[in-house]
Amino acid sequence: MTETHFESGIGFARRADHHDPLSKFRMSFFIPETNIIYLDGNSLGRLPHRTRERLQQALDYQWGTRLIRSWNEGWYDMPSRLGARLAPIIGAGEDEVIVGDSTSLNLFKAAWAATKLQKGRTRLITDDLNFPTDIYVLQGIANQLGPDFEVTIARSSDGLTLTSEDLEKVLNEETALVVLSHVAFKSAYMHDMKAVTDLVHSHGALMLWDLSHSAGVVPVQLNEAGADLAIGCTYKYLNGGPGAPAYLFAKKELQEKMESPIWGWFGDENPFAFNLGYKPAPGMSRFLVGTPPVLSMTGIEPGLDLILKAGIGSIRKKSIRLTEYLMFLIDEKLKPLGFTTGTPGRAENRGSHVALRHPEAFRICQAMIFPADNNVKVIPDFREPDNIRLGVAPLYNSYEEMYLAIERIERIVEEKLYLNYSGERAGVT
Numbered sequence: 001m002t003e004t005h006f007e008s009g010i011g012f013a014r015r016a017d018h019h020d021p022l023s024k025f026r027m028s029f030f031i032p033e034t035n036i037i038y039l040d041g042n043s044l045g046r047l048p049h050r051t052r053e054r055l056q057q058a059l060d061y062q063w064g065t066r067l068i069r070s071w072n073e074g075w076y077d078m079p080s081r082l083g084a085r086l087a088p089i090i091g092a093g094e095d096e097v098i099v100g101d102s103t104s105l106n107l108f109k110a111a112w113a114a115t116k117l118q119k120g121r122t123r124l125i126t127d128d129l130n131f132p133t134d135i136y137v138l139q140g141i142a143n144q145l146g147p148d149f150e151v152t153i154a155r156s157s158d159g160l161t162l163t164s165e166d167l168e169k170v171l172n173e174e175t176a177l178v179v180l181s182h183v184a185f186k187s188a189y190m191h192d193m194k195a196v197t198d199l200v201h202s203h204g205a206l207m208l209w210d211l212s213h214s215a216g217v218v219p220v221q222l223n224e225a226g227a228d229l230a231i232g233c234t235y236k237y238l239n240g241g242p243g244a245p246a247y248l249f250a251k252k253e254l255q256e257k258m259e260s261p262i263w264g265w266f267g268d269e270n271p272f273a274f275n276l277g278y279k280p281a282p283g284m285s286r287f288l289v290g291t292p293p294v295l296s297m298t299g300i301e302p303g304l305d306l307i308l309k310a311g312i313g314s315i316r317k318k319s320i321r322l323t324e325y326l327m328f329l330i331d332e333k334l335k336p337l338g339f340t341t342g343t344p345g346r347a348e349n350r351g352s353h354v355a356l357r358h359p360e361a362f363r364i365c366q367a368m369i370f371p372a373d374n375n376v377k378v379i380p381d382f383r384e385p386d387n388i389r390l391g392v393a394p395l396y397n398s399y400e401e402m403y404l405a406i407e408r409i410e411r412i413v414e415e416k417l418y419l420n421y422s423g424e425r426a427g428v429t
């Protein structure tokens with residue numbers, strides 16, 4: 001599937017950039033700081049130029065000038081319009097996705113509604129590779145539904161991947177719902193969406209996918225895989241901006257059966273009738289709660305447009321090449337210095353980041369982000385206890401950046417520059 005030929009010198013990286021059909025997309029992003037290599041697009045994607053223009057227009061024209069009239073000039077239907085725009089990126093129908101609220105809140109609504117559909121089934125399943133909020137939200141649902149309900153966490157046997165045997169051990173006729181991240185936030189392990197969904201269905205359970213680390217960078221085919229529900233955030237590979245609202249997918253035939261646990265007026269069939277009794281809106285709108293955060297929503301569309309323009313197939317192709325190249329450079333330059341990888345070796349089992357592990361990972365990250373001299377700044381993120389995540393965003397990262405980042409890490413460790421940094425954790429790592 002992938003070509004495995006790489007060369008050690010920087011000349012290889014420069015030639016690869018020269019032949020890269022996606023290299024021109026970098027110009028679509030606002031990159032004011034030079035001498036910086038940003039490898040954290042998997043936590044907060046870069047700002048597209050178009051987004052700055054859109055936000056300025058939303059301020060001056062929509063809010064500043066049109067004021068309340070703007071609700072009928074595009075604000076009111078933003079959640080469904082953005083959902084339709086996002087749908088092809090995740091292999092969903094246009095009327096199967098709604099944008100609003102946070103990922104955590106959408107998980108709560110979707111998982112609660114799914115559990116309620118599964119009468120007599122009382123177990124919620126997730127795995128120990130999942131992002132903590134996903135686990136906590138499920139534990140909170142079980143806590144609210146009562147003592148019969150229980151969350152079971154499937155255990156990975158190697159700490160990086162979850163095999164179908166690992167999962168099958170915890171599935172039975174009591175399983176109501178399985179919630180997994182399509183791509184795991186720490187190891188980048190990517191589940192086979194169709195195979196896992198089939199396995200879960202064979203036990204009569206519903207399947208909910210968290211796409212936070214996959215949408216926009218790996219092909220996602222929710223309908224082809226038969227997925228029941230999905231959620232995900234828009235501020236990572238979709239470049240929607242800090243705290244931008246998330247999305248919720250429910251397959252068509254489930255929508256009318258599902259009930260949101262939060263009966264807000266935006267989820268009512270006619271919010272502006274101001275009726276005294278709630279009636280769920282048809283379709284995905286029933287999952288809305290209150291007034292959408294218009295300015296934050298405004299930032300989402302230009303990022304989606306860029307992904308659609310580049311095409312998810314080309315994005316995935318470059319993502320694989322870049323992560324393979326990283327793995328090659330790590331083998332060659334960093335493994336001799338005591339590094340290991342915490343990421344599956346095969347590209348088809350991997351999302352778009354590489355976890356690099358070292359006992360001094362935290363201080364190495366500090367030295368990367370805050371160089372004492374004029375050296376290039378490299379921005380990864382740190383995940384406890386010893387992971388440096390190198391996130392690869394194919395729309396704005398280059399092969400040369402991969403080379404320079406690994407060279408910088410090599411120097412930090414070879415010259416023990418990290419010894420000058422404190423191991424004390426700040427608020428956000």
Ligand SMILES: *Cc1c(COP(=O)(O)O)cnc(C)c1O
Nearest residue numbers: 102103104131181185210212233
């Ligand atoms: C980033 C991420 C989230 C974030 O949830 P928020 O509610 O937006 O804070 C949730 N789940 C996964 C798997 C993530 O990667």
